[in-house]
Amino acid sequence: MKRPSILPSRHNHRRSGFTLVELLVAGVLLASTVVLVGPLLLRSGQLRQSATQRQLATQLASNVLERLDAGQLQSQAVASATKGWDTDTWLPSLKLSTTMDRDGDRRRATISVSWTTPTGRTARPVQLTGWLPPAASEASP
Secondary structure: OOOOOOOOOHHHHOOOOOOHHHHHHHHHHHHHHHHHHHHHHHHHHHHHHHHHHHHHHHHHHHHHHHHHHOOOOHHHHHHHHHOOOOHHHHOOOOEEEEEEEEEOOEEEEEEEEEOEOOOOOEOOOEEEEEEEOOOOOOOOO
16 A cells, blocks of 8 residues: 655645736736727717617608698698607707708608707708698699
8 A cells, every 4th residue: 555645746836826917917908908998888879879869850850741741831840740859858959940842843842950969069960851742722623
């Protein structure tokens, strides 16, 4: 039978755990990742908010165009489209304009929606153009 050795083995000297250098390298890698990814996350949030605002502006312009197609007057269509929701929260400094042009017996309606971004700049306006049938008073019998 073999007797256990009383001399320590070379492999028993190793301690488990991390060295200070390993912790510093891990900390530097983590900090650089946060510094590089942080601005990307902020920018993606801004782009998401901008896309949401553009979608709402497009829906608002579409709503006005549908109301004009249904026979409402311009002033009524604009007032009805913005009624019932807080435009200052979703589209600050909202400006909604309609332009009606005649082309023969048809009417061309252009709805333009502009607003202010959270950074205070005026957003690129959303414009929607549609062709409408002649007004009821203009229709031939």
